[in-house]
Amino acid sequence: MSDVTRRGLLVGATGLAAAGLGGCDLVADGPGRGGLYGASDWLTFHVQRWLLRHQPLVREFGPEAISAVFPTINTVDPDDPAYRRSKAAGFSDWRLPVTGLVARPMAFSLADLKAMPARTQITLHACEQGWSAIGQWTGVPLSQVLLAAGLKPEARFLVIRTVDGWWDTYDLFDALHPQTILAYGMNGGDLPVKHGAPVRLRVERQLGYKSLKYLASIEAVDRVDGIGQGRGSMVGELGFSWYAGI
Amino acid sequence: MGVGGSRLEHARHPLWVRAAHWIGAAAFLGLAVSGVAILLALPKLFWGETGANDAPAWVSLPLPVNLEQTGWGRNLHFLSAWAFVIAGGLYLAAAALGGRLYRRLWPDRDQVRPAHLAGEVRDHLSLGGDPRAAYAPRYNALQKLAYLAVLLVLAPTMLLSGLTMAPGVTAAFPELFTLFGGRQSARTVHFLTGCGLVLFLAVHLWQVLANGPRALMRAMILGRPERRDRR
Numbered sequence: 013m014s015d016v017t018r019r020g021l022l023v024g025a026t027g028l029a030a031a032g033l034g035g036c037d038l039v040a041d042g043p044g045r046g047g048l049y050g051a052s053d054w055l056t057f058h059v060q061r062w063l064l065r066h067q068p069l070v071r072e073f074g075p076e077a078i079s080a081v082f083p084t085i086n087t088v089d090p091d092d093p094a095y096r097r098s099k100a101a102g103f104s105d106w107r108l109p110v111t112g113l114v115a116r117p118m119a120f121s122l123a124d125l126k127a128m129p130a131r132t133q134i135t136l137h138a139c140e141q142g143w144s145a146i147g148q149w150t151g152v153p154l155s156q157v158l159l160a161a162g163l164k165p166e167a168r169f170l171v172i173r174t175v176d177g178w179w180d181t182y183d184l185f186d187a188l189h190p191q192t193i194l195a196y197g198m199n200g201g202d203l204p205v206k207h208g209a210p211v212r213l214r215v216e217r218q219l220g221y222k223s224l225k226y227l228a229s230i231e232a233v234d235r236v237d238g239i240g241q242g243r244g245s246m247v248g249e250l251g252f253s254w255y256a257g258i
Numbered sequence: 259m260g261v262g263g264s265r266l267e268h269a270r271h272p273l274w275v276r277a278a279h280w281i282g283a284a285a286f287l288g289l290a291v292s293g294v295a296i297l298l299a300l301p302k303l304f305w306g307e308t309g310a311n312d313a314p315a316w317v318s319l320p321l322p323v324n325l326e327q328t329g330w331g332r333n334l335h336f337l338s339a340w341a342f343v344i345a346g347g348l349y350l351a352a353a354a355l356g357g358r359l360y361r362r363l364w365p366d367r368d369q370v371r372p373a374h375l376a377g378e379v380r381d382h383l384s385l386g387g388d389p390r391a392a393y394a395p396r397y398n399a400l401q402k403l404a405y406l407a408v409l410l411v412l413a414p415t416m417l418l419s420g421l422t423m424a425p426g427v428t429a430a431f432p433e434l435f436t437l438f439g440g441r442q443s444a445r446t447v448h449f450l451t452g453c454g455l456v457l458f459l460a461v462h463l464w465q466v467l468a469n470g471p472r473a474l475m476r477a478m479i480l481g482r483p484e485r486r487d488r489r
Binding site: 048049051052053055056060063064068069070071077079081083136138140141142143144145146216217218219250251252253256257258 | 296297299300307308309310311312313325328329330332333336337340421423424425426427428429430431432435441442445
């Protein structure tokens with residue numbers, strides 16, 4: 013089941029089928045918080061990572077299940093001059109820098125990403141507000157992008173930032189999961205602006221707030237406690253859990 | 259179980275039962291309050307997999323929409339849930355393995371005869387109460403059935419329907435979706451079962467207040483209903 017492994021990424025030559033390390037080797041202790049809520053987060057995180065140790069895929073649906081209406085929250089059209097220019101140009105000048113602890117820092121264009129191996133998945137999106145909707149997402153697995161950039165052995169987390177100022181971090185357990193993709197397509201067409209064009213993240217085993225829209229950059233790091241307030245994400249600083257598997 | 263073989267034996271609650279009771283009570287309070295806080299972000303209920311503001315709802319609850327209560331609501335909900343699950347799980351395991359579940363909570367044969375049950379219903383509805391209830395040799399049948407319903411039906415349903423809303427859990431156990439018929443169905447079942455538990459709590463508190471609350475409270479706090487616990 014674990015067709016994406018750290019060794020596969022690091023060695024590269026044998027591709028993603030390389031075996032050897034299980035999913036648990038990819039679990040870094042996520043950024044925590046003190047107190048009782050920190051203890052509760054810790055329990056939830058470690059129990060779930062144990063339940064998911066064989067890296068199962070989430071359910072995928074047939075096209076008939078796609079929701080007629082897929083809600084949007086937060087930003088639906090970033091008010092950023094560079095973004096507006098890029099949008100007017102069909103995102104032809106959009107670039108996604110992948111930097112940090114990688115052997116080959118690079119900036120991917122939309123065309124670059126579309127030229128890479130693609131994955132299409134129809135999944136249930138669950139928002140912490142309570143709503144859920146089913147959508148079809150097409151994109152490149154994040155593991156492919158990391159493979160191209162050559163993730164270094166000391167990398168443990170990815171810091172992902174967005175055009176509208178959101179940021180979040182992910183351990184490799186989630187980043188390398190086959191269904192974690194950089195999606196440029198939705199329901200058979202281009203990803204709409206209100207859903208995060210040109211590229212959004214899909215992290216299917218967590219709530220919607222981990223699936224950032226309007227991706228701006230990816231940085232590989234070995235630790236996240238020095239970023240912002242050390243909570244590992246912007247929503248963490250707003251009082252939400254870094255890990256959103258529940 | 260403990261010392262002494264008097265009829266008071268029944269009225270005594272060992273420490274582990276009292277601890278589970280009060281941890282469970284505090285956790286339930288946290289779960290109920292935070293559950294409502296979370297619900298206010300979308301006070302509508304749906305059946306099936308999907309549901310949202312723009313989708314047809316099964317029920318729109320008469321509650322104000324408030325998107326600002328989700329953060330602390332979720333924090334308190336999952337902390338309380340862990341307390342509830344750990345204390346409740348240990349209690350259930352001890353009660354089942356130690357025989358307490360069968361000895362004290364399972365209705366006796368004479369208690370489940372229709373005539374007896376009808377008499378109990380009449381007694382409960384008379385609202386009179388029994389100030390010596392804390393010293394009763396056994397729980398009445400309705401009381402036993404209510405406790406068993408909470409322990410074996412409502413609380414497990416609450417836990418499983420809650421976990422069905424957790425994407426990290428359903429990734430490992432997609433069968434949960436099948437069990438409840440989808441994520442939104444699980445959410446609706448979670449709400450309805452929660453209402454059932456709140457209803458139980460209301461009746462429970464009424465029964466405590468109506469049946470000699472001082473002795474009952476002493477029993478659940480100190481372990482025995484009589485004022486002097488040892489001579």
